[in-house]
Amino acid sequence: MDNLEYVLMSRRRRQRKIRARRRLIFAVSLLLVISVVFTAVLIRCSRAETPAPTTDGSEIPESVYPITVDGIPVTTRLLPEGCPGRPGTLRQIKYVVIHDTDNTSTGANAKNHANYLENTAQETPLSWHYTVDDHEIFHHLPDNEVAYHAADGEEEGGGNKNGVAIEICVNEDGDFEQAFQNGAMLAAYLLDAYGLTPADLRQHYDFSGKNCPRTIRESGRWQEFVDLVTERYNEYRAESSE
Numbered sequence: 001m002d003n004l005e006y007v008l009m010s011r012r013r014r015q016r017k018i019r020a021r022r023r024l025i026f027a028v029s030l031l032l033v034i035s036v037v038f039t040a041v042l043i044r045c046s047r048a049e050t051p052a053p054t055t056d057g058s059e060i061p062e063s064v065y066p067i068t069v070d071g072i073p074v075t076t077r078l079l080p081e082g083c084p085g086r087p088g089t090l091r092q093i094k095y096v097v098i099h100d101t102d103n104t105s106t107g108a109n110a111k112n113h114a115n116y117l118e119n120t121a122q123e124t125p126l127s128w129h130y131t132v133d134d135h136e137i138f139h140h141l142p143d144n145e146v147a148y149h150a151a152d153g154e155e156e157g158g159g160n161k162n163g164v165a166i167e168i169c170v171n172e173d174g175d176f177e178q179a180f181q182n183g184a185m186l187a188a189y190l191l192d193a194y195g196l197t198p199a200d201l202r203q204h205y206d207f208s209g210k211n212c213p214r215t216i217r218e219s220g221r222w223q224e225f226v227d228l229v230t231e232r233y234n235e236y237r238a239e240s241s242e
């Protein structure tokens, strides 16, 4: 190999090396750009989930919209915004309030109560958040909005102002034991979701003295209901501390 040939070969080798380095730099920069964009998108998405501030500066929790609770399917069918039953007032969540529909008619299940509520709430300030029967749950309102179920107006710290209301069906063609169980599972889920405890479980009776939830009260089963909620609630707490 003469001198000229040697010079040409080493130049070619050098150029190949430069090209390889350029490709590497390009790939690394591309990766950097992708990860910056990805991080920015992630930050934006997580910001969108932060709770909305209220007028008094306290933070209102975002409403949950479960699809199932312990295998019980949940259908979300929200009342139209601004109707008498859904004024859209955001508030703190302090209690889960238990009612029963006191309607033993055949067919008075969760779906029929959802239909009923959708008509009534257009005319009257009457509403609640969930109806549960022996096989399904309907979700009528965001949990962080005021509803009219406890007959205590908009009293601060009251059932309407600060409670998430569950109506348990008592239709005679339904399995009440299963509805009772499903209601307890939903209550435990909501207590856990909003950082409450079983001590925050209330009866409609506690706010306005109405004999509600009548079926549970008159059969002396309130403590049994609370125990069922507490048992499931404790499982949620144990799972989250694992």
Ligand SMILES: [Zn+2]
Residues within 6 Å of the ligand: 098, 099, 100, 149, 204, 210, 212, 213
């Ligand atoms: Zn009630």
